[in-house]
Amino acid sequence: MIELDHLVAGYERLAITPALCGTLERGSMTAIVGANGCGKSTLLKTLAGFLPPVSGVLRWQPSRPTIGWLAQRHALESQFPLTVQDVVCMGCWPRISLFRGINRDARKRAAQGLERVGLTAMARETIDTLSGGQFQRMLFARVWVQNAPLVMLDEPFTGIDEITSQILMEQLVDMHREGQTILAVLHDSERVARYFPQTLRLGEKAAQWGASDQSQRTVEVCSA
Numbered sequence: 001m002i003e004l005d006h007l008v009a010g011y012e013r014l015a016i017t018p019a020l021c022g023t024l025e026r027g028s029m030t031a032i033v034g035a036n037g038c039g040k041s042t043l044l045k046t047l048a049g050f051l052p053p054v055s056g057v058l059r060w061q062p063s064r065p066t067i068g069w070l071a072q073r074h075a076l077e078s079q080f081p082l083t084v085q086d087v088v089c090m091g092c093w094p095r096i097s098l099f100r101g102i103n104r105d106a107r108k109r110a111a112q113g114l115e116r117v118g119l120t121a122m123a124r125e126t127i128d129t130l131s132g133g134q135f136q137r138m139l140f141a142r143v144w145v146q147n148a149p150l151v152m153l154d155e156p157f158t159g160i161d162e163i164t165s166q167i168l169m170e171q172l173v174d175m176h177r178e179g180q181t182i183l184a185v186l187h188d189s190e191r192v193a194r195y196f197p198q199t200l201r202l203g204e205k206a207a208q209w210g211a212s213d214q215s216q217r218t219v220e221v222c223s224a
């Protein structure tokens, strides 16, 4: 799906990650891990196209698909006067007619998304009334509704209690099972080992990218 050819992520000319080579396969489920500040979010934003690479090349095979994006929570304005249902329906936007607005199918899919994350009862609440965990459930429902071929998530479980994290993790596993490619920045090594078949471990000078299963050797990728 994406081929990285000596890709260096960073800001303008400032390199943050080492040079990365490898392929993110269609249908894979990969965790990006590494120490604070090593460049995980920077790499994710570069792969999503929000930042240009400092050097190297990013190739899409065959072409860049729609990306479902779940940013770190603080990146979203929770005071905006929207209901939970409105936000989840936004996942349908590419399929919604500009003139007819949100149709019955979109509402039905949004209702299914809310049900999957246990938020049906809050559909008509405004988003400023949600707790952190409920807010994250709503964002997951929106990503599920969108049904994009590639889903990128930046620390989706940070600040979220264990029960909610587990509910949301199961949604991700389902999305992967249904064929979506998943790429997530995570800190919880137990969750990575249990649910993510592939890991991209970023270090300062090099990176490892391969099977998360410790019994299989991870693959060293280019470091220069």
Ligand SMILES: Nc1ncnc2c1ncn2[C@@H]1O[C@H](COP(=O)(O)OP(=O)(O)OP(=O)(O)O)[C@@H](O)[C@H]1O
Pocket: 011, 016, 034, 035, 036, 037, 038, 039, 040, 041, 042, 043
């Ligand atoms: N807009 C920016 N301009 C320049 N440098 C930045 C910018 N944003 C982040 N950085 C720097 O890039 C480095 C990597 O940041 P990044 O957020 O990608 O790390 P991370 O691995 O995701 O960290 P964490 O685990 O703490 O979330 C940090 O040193 C950070 O200060």
